[in-house]
Amino acid sequence: MAQRGRPRAFDRQVALRRAMEVFWEHGYEGTAMTDLTGAMGINSPSLYAAFGGKEELFRAAVGLYGETEGGLTDRALRGEPTACSAIEAMLRDNAVAYSTGDGPRGCMIVLAGSTYTTRSESVRDFLIEQRAETVGQVTARLVRGVVEGDLTGGIDTAMIADFYTTVLYGLSIRARDRASTAELNKIIDGAMAAWPALTQPR
Template structure:
């Protein structure tokens, strides 16, 4: 028996991928409806029927980014055997994404709502929440390293997590600014080279 109802005239996943890349390149406020419909190859009525609103579409695009192109951080923290290896894999894996000429440069989570008008603060906060979760996940990985004996119990895991997250987000901005990938890799070399110093307990800290 033939299915009832009018079939969807476009591939929703393909359309969402197109929207993701536009938001990633132009930012939330810089993206016009015509940019979206052109990239998604649909008309405005289909866009609103399928996704509800520009903000809802953006939030779905962010989730798609996090589960596909932007998954290097979560994968590194989950798969690498040591915290040091996880941090290094996180930084190096993201550089490959940030500098990929086949996609917009930098990180969508960092760049897509860097500046928002008051009426769009919810969008900016949505991405800020994603960045805070990345820091929390990095901190959890370091805490696991403490529990497994890789790091000393006195290690200031929050400060170490903050440091490497700041490096990660800075690399995204530099990639968008056109900094050559060799320089990005040099920054990672230096950041990873500081690992032993950063995780060493402060001798002046009281027990």
């Protein structure tokens, strides 16, 4: 009689990535526990044992997204030599990521909590905080540009950061609506054309 093989070991990172993709595609409210257990290949007790519950799993999935597909903004803001090139790279790099590849289109942080109920207000607030962090990152990069002499002092860095992060979030929604990379880049062309006027001292 043939011996039964050993059960496959649970790979937490693989399971978390599969959960991330489900949340990314369907949003927090649109994702059922059965969707998660089916994608992750585990049962409900195992999910609760490994991650603590649906919301805790979602927060971990958002963390993974930030370390992987969602890390383009941080890399652009840190890696480019000027504030202008950093903002443009942030927009264009994300536009490509949002509109190509096999994964869900758009940004998980923008789209996963677009609908909510009173039971998921904590998730909504968590995503608001995540988006606010992005605004803060962009603001800090603009302030750095002023300090380094790349930008003129007296500009409204908070307003400029709000403008370009709003463009970034809009690109995500347009990508989910099946806009092509070329179409997204035309939007970015317009946004960057506004740069000289936006960076004038007030």
